[in-house]
Amino acid sequence: MQGIQLPLGLHIRTSVASDKAFLEKLHHAVRQDLQWIDAEKDLVETIVEMQLKAQTQSYSEQFPNAMYFIIEKQQQPIGKASIDFSHDLVHLIDIAFIPEARGQGFGKAVLQALQQCAAQVAAPMLLSVEQQNQVAKQLYQSLGFATEVVQPPYERMIWYPPALRSFSQNMA
Known part of the structure; x- marks a missing residue:
């Protein structure tokens, strides 16, 4: 992602081991559905941690x-953003923001930067x-x-860079 300028005071860097506490906090914020489980707080925390481990292993x-x-x-x-180039x-693969950062255009800025990366290598972007x-x-x-494909509960979406758009439209 070098050479891509991000607006809004944003910066993207590689995740390191010391980010673990932030990633756990973010996972807790994203998985609010798990907080609604009617159980002891310790059990709920264990389930949230297990979900994070399962997600990490799956990815x-x-x-x-x-x-x-x-x-x-x-x-x-x-x-955070998880990307397979x-x-x-x-x-x-995944993009998530803490609640305080949502709705401020940060996700859009990051997605547009990723689209620039994809366009530079003439590759479609999938999510x-x-x-x-x-x-x-x-x-x-x-x-x-x-x-592109609906597989409940998800939809797979694709974006084609300008260099590939006419090709992808001809294939449809």
């Missing part, structure tokens, strides 16, 4: 070459979104992503 198995990034605003971590595809997440789907659609 590393499915995407062994993925890269993990921390999104910062003025040197403070506000989000293959030879012919940029796959956004999955929960079907019920209308806010995210609208953002992705506004950036030119189109639904």
